[in-house]
Amino acid sequence: MRDHEVLAAFERIYRADVGAITRFFARRCAEPQVVADLTADTFVRAMTSFATFDARRGTATSWLYGIARHTFAAHLERSARIRDVALKAGGRRELDGDELAELEARIDAERSSRALLARLAELPELEREAVELVHLCGLSPKEAAEALGVPRGAMRTRLYRATARLRAVVDDEVEAR
Amino acid sequence: MSRFEDNLWAELERDHGPALVQQSVNRRRANAGRWVAAAAAVAILLTGAMIAPDYLGGAPPSDALLDSDQDGSVTLKIQDIGRYDEVNAMLRERGIPAVMVPLRQDCADEVPQLDDTGRIGMIPWGAGSDSTKLVIVPSRIRQGATLVFATDQKNFGTVVSGLYARDRLPNCLLRVEAGR
Numbered sequence: 001m002r003d004h005e006v007l008a009a010f011e012r013i014y015r016a017d018v019g020a021i022t023r024f025f026a027r028r029c030a031e032p033q034v035v036a037d038l039t040a041d042t043f044v045r046a047m048t049s050f051a052t053f054d055a056r057r058g059t060a061t062s063w064l065y066g067i068a069r070h071t072f073a074a075h076l077e078r079s080a081r082i083r084d085v086a087l088k089a090g091g092r093r094e095l096d097g098d099e100l101a102e103l104e105a106r107i108d109a110e111r112s113s114r115a116l117l118a119r120l121a122e123l124p125e126l127e128r129e130a131v132e133l134v135h136l137c138g139l140s141p142k143e144a145a146e147a148l149g150v151p152r153g154a155m156r157t158r159l160y161r162a163t164a165r166l167r168a169v170v171d172d173e174v175e176a177r
Numbered sequence: 178m179s180r181f182e183d184n185l186w187a188e189l190e191r192d193h194g195p196a197l198v199q200q201s202v203n204r205r206r207a208n209a210g211r212w213v214a215a216a217a218a219v220a221i222l223l224t225g226a227m228i229a230p231d232y233l234g235g236a237p238p239s240d241a242l243l244d245s246d247q248d249g250s251v252t253l254k255i256q257d258i259g260r261y262d263e264v265n266a267m268l269r270e271r272g273i274p275a276v277m278v279p280l281r282q283d284c285a286d287e288v289p290q291l292d293d294t295g296r297i298g299m300i301p302w303g304a305g306s307d308s309t310k311l312v313i314v315p316s317r318i319r320q321g322a323t324l325v326f327a328t329d330q331k332n333f334g335t336v337v338s339g340l341y342a343r344d345r346l347p348n349c350l351l352r353v354e355a356g357r
Contacts, residue, residue, distance in 0.1 A: 006197055007194050007198060010197060015178065018182045019182070022182075039185065044192075047197050048193065051201070098180045099184065102179050102180060102181050
């Protein structure tokens with residue numbers, strides 16, 4: 001790949017997946033500025049490690065979700081640390097009015113997905129993420145396994161278990177009514 | 178694309194685009210260096226293959242396979258490269274982090290596209306002055322790395338070599354344990 005093609009290749013990946021990655025964070029954060037910063041962080045990390053991306057090991061989408069997960073985990077860790085020392089985190093770039101409105105709309109659109117994620121809160125983290133990546137993000141189980149860094153067989157088991165637990169939760173709710 | 182997405186791309190392209198292109202340049206240079214080294218090895222092996230019949234008078238005893246120099250470097254005759262087990266045993270015994278492995282038939286096509294993220298340096302070996310020998314200089318092999326020579330058993334003119342992190346040897350070359 002020639003030098004200028006590398007940037008074009010990365011731009012194609014960016015344009016194909018930026019919406020999904022933004023929604024991934026919109027399901028987790030209610031602040032547009034935080035969603036914007038985490039989306040930007042994810043793509044900065046992706047850009048600086050693009051040389052390590054290997055299409056034979058998985059799709060660009062699953063690779064990006066893997067980075068997004070790490071970005072969010074780092075954000076949680078950083079937030080906890082910042083709370084401890086009573087500091088405020090500064091945003092990467094102030095959003096303008098139109099961008100704020102766009103992101104607020106996306107955060108709003110993810111309300112039902114957030115509710116579903118909240119119901120999944122009882123599940124182990126990896127099972128919860130498996131359900132999200134497959135049922136909310138639309139990844140194939142293979143791509144979800146790549147994003148989570150688990151074998152495909154383990155992903156199938158997690159999805160099966162999570163579905164069974166969800167069914168039990170719904171049954172309990174129906175009975176309680 | 179939304180305004181947010183367009184603005185973010187403009188920011189990424191401006192702030193990180195040059196680094197991305199630089200990564201590509203570095204990678205291309207590294208790959209070019211790798212193939213220059215491999216081509217040199219091919220040339221040496223071809224020369225060795227032409228001269229080898231003159232030298233072949235029965236296999237030498239295994240302790241004569243490697244000549245050691247005072248600076249710690251070892252020299253291996255081209256015609257002995259195919260004695261993988263014996264050569265590797267000697268390299269291991271001397272604590273030299275290098276292995277000679279046969280290229281599997283199904284590996285020959287795979288090797289040129291090997292993921293080189295595990296590769297941590299270029300080829301730190303030298304050819305002997307008479308072009309029928311390989312000189313391995315252990316002090317030039319980085320800590321934690323393994324020098325790998327993969328050769329085609331049927332066609333000695335094919336050789337691939339590289340320096341890999343020890344725990345990340347390409348799967349299709351994983352046949353033997355390196356020393357040290």
